[in-house]
Amino acid sequence: MALIEQSARGWRASRLQITLAVILAAAGFLAVTQIRNELLIRRQLRVPSQRLEELGFMLHEMERTRGVLEQQIVQLRGQLQAYEQGAAQGRAQLEALGQQLGQYRSLAGHVHVSGPGVIVELNDSPFPLRPGDDPNTVILHYTDLQGVINDLFASGAEAIAVNGERVIASSGMSCVGTTILCNTKRLAPPYRVIAIGPGDEMIAYVQRADGVVESLRSFAFPVKITKAVRVGVPAYRGSYRFTHARPSGPFE
Amino acid sequence: MWLPIAGLLAGIILGFLVSVEIPLGVVKYTAIAILAAIDTILGGLRAQLEERFDLSIFTTGFFANTVFAALLTAIGDLLGVDIYLGAVIAFSVRIFGNVGFIRRDMLERYWRGTRQGTAAGQASR
Numbered sequence: 530m531a532l533i534e535q536s537a538r539g540w541r542a543s544r545l546q547i548t549l550a551v552i553l554a555a556a557g558f559l560a561v562t563q564i565r566n567e568l569l570i571r572r573q574l575r576v577p578s579q580r581l582e583e584l585g586f587m588l589h590e591m592e593r594t595r596g597v598l599e600q601q602i603v604q605l606r607g608q609l610q611a612y613e614q615g616a617a618q619g620r621a622q623l624e625a626l627g628q629q630l631g632q633y634r635s636l637a638g639h640v641h642v643s644g645p646g647v648i649v650e651l652n653d654s655p656f657p658l659r660p661g662d663d664p665n666t667v668i669l670h671y672t673d674l675q676g677v678i679n680d681l682f683a684s685g686a687e688a689i690a691v692n693g694e695r696v697i698a699s700s701g702m703s704c705v706g707t708t709i710l711c712n713t714k715r716l717a718p719p720y721r722v723i724a725i726g727p728g729d730e731m732i733a734y735v736q737r738a739d740g741v742v743e744s745l746r747s748f749a750f751p752v753k754i755t756k757a758v759r760v761g762v763p764a765y766r767g768s769y770r771f772t773h774a775r776p777s778g779p780f781e
Numbered sequence: 782m783w784l785p786i787a788g789l790l791a792g793i794i795l796g797f798l799v800s801v802e803i804p805l806g807v808v809k810y811t812a813i814a815i816l817a818a819i820d821t822i823l824g825g826l827r828a829q830l831e832e833r834f835d836l837s838i839f840t841t842g843f844f845a846n847t848v849f850a851a852l853l854t855a856i857g858d859l860l861g862v863d864i865y866l867g868a869v870i871a872f873s874v875r876i877f878g879n880v881g882f883i884r885r886d887m888l889e890r891y892w893r894g895t896r897q898g899t900a901a902g903q904a905s906r
Contacts, residue, residue, distance in 0.1 A: 550788025556818040557789045561796025566803045
């Protein structure tokens with residue numbers, strides 16, 4: 530009886546111990562496995578496992594932004610290609626435009642020009658004014674200068690300057706006292722008109738009968754016309770002001 | 782008394798010998814489960830020292846705590862609440878408490894043993 534009781538107690542005790550042993554073994558195994566895994570994670574990823582989720586989220590976000598940026602890259606590459614095409618086309622156009630602009634500039638008188646031409650020198654009459662005489666008979670008028678310039682242009686002059694003032698489309702001549710205004714600049718005698726163009730034709734036309742030079746000479750104004758192989762005409766120094774005129778389409 | 786310790790050692794050695802890879806997503810839950818297991822074991826040790834150890838309470842406590850801790854953490858993740866922090870704090874507090882009680886019980890036993898003599902001390906173990 531006592532033996533049975535003792536053996537039963539022994540059995541109970543050993544059962545308890547075995548159960549405990551199994552549970553503790555499980556716990557130990559689990560703990561060691563966990564520690565080994567954690568160490569592995571740290572060694573491989575160099576981050577503790579608590580931060581994995583955060584990093585995963587960041588990775589996801591980064592991947593999303595990367596996708597967006599990749600789309601942007603594709604878009605920008607397309608734009609760049611379009612621009613490059615445009616630039617290639619534009620370069621040829623730009624060259625043509627530059628040439629055109631140069632032409633227009635020289636037409637407008639914005640560049641210095643040189644070439645063969647004529648020099649016409651005019652001056653007031655050298656005869657002294659006697660009492661009772663009209664001073665207009667010895668003073669050179671702007672109409673005379675304008676007439677000479679008109680004749681030069683009419684006979685093919687391409688660029689004209691008077692005393693270093695370029696005559697352009699909007700140049701006006703006017704008289705102020707004994708001086709002449711051109712491009713609102715005062716000009717004083719002697720007047721030196723330089724014209725680039727066909728020299729012989731210009732000389733022939735300016736010296737024609739009933740021309741301005743002819744009448745000036747008949748009034749004893751000294752007029753000297755010389756043909757030059759190469760003369761220079763300076764650029765127009767003023768500015769163009771269009772306060773009233775506006776560009777418009779062609780008129781019918 | 783030696784058999785459970787041998788079991789623990791066997792488990793540890795087995796853990797070193799057999800390499801089981803825990804998936805990355807589960808590592809967090811198993812950590813909490815292990816914390817719960819440690820708490821239960823220390824609780825069992827304390828109960829043993831206070832001579833009120835019960836195997837069924839220990840066994841059910843071990844498994845229930847372990848599974849429930851992992852489960853709660855998973856639920857917290859699903860809800861977006863860091864419940865595992867609560868579990869960590871709760872288990873840590875309990876572990877420290879148990880360690881404190883175990884220390885007192887052991888000291889008590891030691892004092893009683895020195896008073897009663899070495900032989901009696903050995904027997905009470």
